[in-house]
Amino acid sequence: MKKLVLLLSVVFTTLSSSAQYWYQYKTEADELKGTQANSYHAVKIPEKGIVTLDDNNDVFTFATFEGMFNYESYQRFFTVVEGLFGMYGENGELVRKETIMLGVSKESPDFAIADCSRNYPGKTENSASIRRVASWVRGNKGSVRFVIPRYGRTDFDITLPTMLSHKEPTESKPKGKSQNRGTVKKK
Numbered sequence: 697m698k699k700l701v702l703l704l705s706v707v708f709t710t711l712s713s714s715a716q717y718w719y720q721y722k723t724e725a726d727e728l729k730g731t732q733a734n735s736y737h738a739v740k741i742p743e744k745g746i747v748t749l750d751d752n753n754d755v756f757t758f759a760t761f762e763g764m765f766n767y768e769s770y771q772r773f774f775t776v777v778e779g780l781f782g783m784y785g786e787n788g789e790l791v792r793k794e795t796i797m798l799g800v801s802k803e804s805p806d807f808a809i810a811d812c813s814r815n816y817p818g819k820t821e822n823s824a825s826i827r828r829v830a831s832w833v834r835g836n837k838g839s840v841r842f843v844i845p846r847y848g849r850t851d852f853d854i855t856l857p858t859m860l861s862h863k864e865p866t867e868s869k870p871k872g873k874s875q876n877r878g879t880v881k882k883k
Contacts, residue, residue: 716741718859720751741854747842754812754823754830758798758844760852764805765798766845771817775800777808779844781825783832786861791838794825798844808844837861 718737725733735751745760758765765777781794797816798808812823812830833840837860844852856862 716854716856717862718749718856737859739856744854745852747854747856749830749833754827756798756810756826756830758808758810758842758852760806760844760846763846763849765800765808765852766847767800767802767805767808770797774816775802776816777844779808779810779842781829782841782843783829783836784839784841784855786837788839792828792832794829796825796829797822805847833858835860 716739718739720735720737722735723731723733725731736748737751738746738748740746743761745758745762748757749755767775767777770776776797777800779796779798781796782790783792783794785791796810797819798810799814800808810826810829812826814823816822829840832838833856836858839855839857839861841855842852846852
């Protein structure tokens, strides 16, 4: 009986994580508002959160639907959380892991950003780590796992296929509040 329950939980976890897709969102520039064109890929994980990767810059954002990230003060000027990012090959073997410092705002503790253009004193390898993970997601077959601690809850722990590994869903892109008018999916 225990084996059956364990097998079902593994199958459910595999199905739920393999059902995630990177959708591309684009917004056109608006001269009147002074906004630039933007393009990014995003994955919405039901009951977990949203992960995005900017198409032009090595910037990941994470939003959790439950709780907040377990941030702490770093050198009195920054509020950060350290996350583990694992890059896995096609056979599921861990190829490389990176420990990355993500910025978290006290005003929005359910949102974290890993931006290679942000430099944290004493963390010179942080930007290079973000670049490696972003490059892996865009250019390799396999998957990536993000583990980011949350306050008083289990970790924000998700595994997503890389962009070259996911299969296009047969149905259209999910609709939601985050989708702006004028946003189009690139094929």
